[in-house]
Amino acid sequence: MGLLVDGVWRDKWYDTASTGGKFKRSEAKFRNWITANGAAGPSGIGGFTPDSGRYHLYVSHACPWAHRTLIFRHLKELTDHISVSVVHPDMLGDGWTFETDDHGATGDKLYGLPFARDIYLKADPQISGRVTVPILWDKERETIVSNESSEIIRMFNSAFDGLTGNTDDYWPEELRDAIAPVNDRIYDTVNNGVYKAGFATTQEAYDAAITPLFETLDWLEGRLAGNRYLMGDRLTEADWRLFTTLVRFDPVYHGHFKCNRKRLVDHPHLWAYTRELYQTPGVAETVNFAHIIRHYHYSHETINPHRIVPIGPDLDFTEPHGRG
Structure with a gap:
């Protein structure tokens, strides 16, 4: 880089x-x-x-x-x-x-x-x-x-x-004020939070990143216990912004970035939610786990100097999600 x-x-x-x-x-x-x-x-x-x-x-x-x-x-x-x-x-x-x-x-x-x-x-x-x-x-x-x-x-x-002619709206005007703070928290502590933990070069910097990351994952787990999506019954950009981090969490962030207090699969609502989004028609085709696992472990020499690419966890994103 x-x-x-x-x-x-x-x-x-x-x-x-x-x-x-x-x-x-x-x-x-x-x-x-x-x-x-x-x-x-x-x-x-x-x-x-x-x-x-x-x-x-x-x-x-x-x-x-x-x-x-x-x-x-x-x-x-x-x-x-x-x-x-x-x-x-x-x-x-x-x-x-x-x-x-x-x-x-x-x-x-x-x-x-x-x-x-x-x-x-x-x-x-x-x-x-x-x-x-x-x-x-x-x-x-x-x-x-x-x-x-x-x-x-x-x-x-x-x-x-x-x-x-596709008018599906993932940034609906009536929900923008509610979506914005959710996006902000997820960006700071989850989307970017995994990087702040993984690229930290002091214990203090790592500690400052890892605690808010898992506090937010716990908060999201609770939010999704009573809601199908982050904004209730409506799928919005907030869900897709979160999804791309969640789908990488167990394959790379949990181990490679030391985000290992819990796995995604240890959060039952988040895990089911991630599977539902993955199973949205056409979305699975945008996910390339071979590139994901290879890139992080092979490219980050400061984290993985011998460039050993691990086998990764055995996950089934296609199993029934039970939501909806």
């Missing part, structure tokens, strides 16, 4: 020495929006209209943030309108690469470039920052629309409705 500095690649891990051992995630650099009429969104510039075939999504099957966008691409019937390239699961000195010697890694379907950083440099030759996925690319203007997953899924949620 390196970064670009003024357009030059540096093979450099996160600097936890300056943060007391704490992992701090960098903010997304590209924050434009596709809107129904092409007007500027909450951030960035305008001119990005919802045209079929105009946009391309770069993802990693291992990455939970990128996984969100693949799920919404499917749920909102955008698979015929937005094309996809998948990076290789191994993220080593060159960061995400477009090597194709692994099942599911497609190479760069647009330009045949070797590295994900080349997509960033194509958008801005002098860019500085981490090279992350997902990347939503505009083929017409040859630039990055967004690399912020939470905003990409909201674009997919509504911007293309006139094109697809």
Whole structure:
């Protein structure tokens, strides 16, 4: 995991020495929006209209943030309108690469470039920052629309409705005030919390991350004891934002990131809820456990210096979930 500095690649891990051992995630650099009429969104510039075939999504099957966008691409019937390239699961000195010697890694379907950083440099030759996925690319203007997953899924949620006729709404206006604090807590203590625990380099930083993580998992377990979904009977973006972390919890976060007070399967309501979401038509096809297990254990040399890829737990996400 390196970064670009003024357009030059540096093979450099996160600097936890300056943060007391704490992992701090960098903010997304590209924050434009596709809107129904092409007007500027909450951030960035305008001119990005919802045209079929105009946009391309770069993802990693291992990455939970990128996984969100693949799920919404499917749920909102955008698979015929937005094309996809998948990076290789191994993220080593060159960061995400477009090597194709692994099942599911497609190479760069647009330009045949070797590295994900080349997509960033194509958008801005002098860019500085981490090279992350997902990347939503505009083929017409040859630039990055967004690399912020939470905003990409909201674009997919509504911007293309006139094109697809799919008006399913996972960010309903009447529930936004209720969804926002749930999203915030889940992001801070679960989605990002597993990384704060796993990438911590001091005991104090680990302790500060691990306790809120399991407090929130217990809170979610209780919430789902009386509700089918996080917002009651309605499936929303909050559920899908949580799902991509939960589906990775036992295979990688529990052991690799030392999140081992409990497993997902030790939370009966969360485990059944995760199976229900996994069994939503088309969602299982967006989950690639081979990439997930390989990426985390092989790529993180600071955590697993010998790059031993464990066999992983025997989980059945297809067993009846009993919810609903």
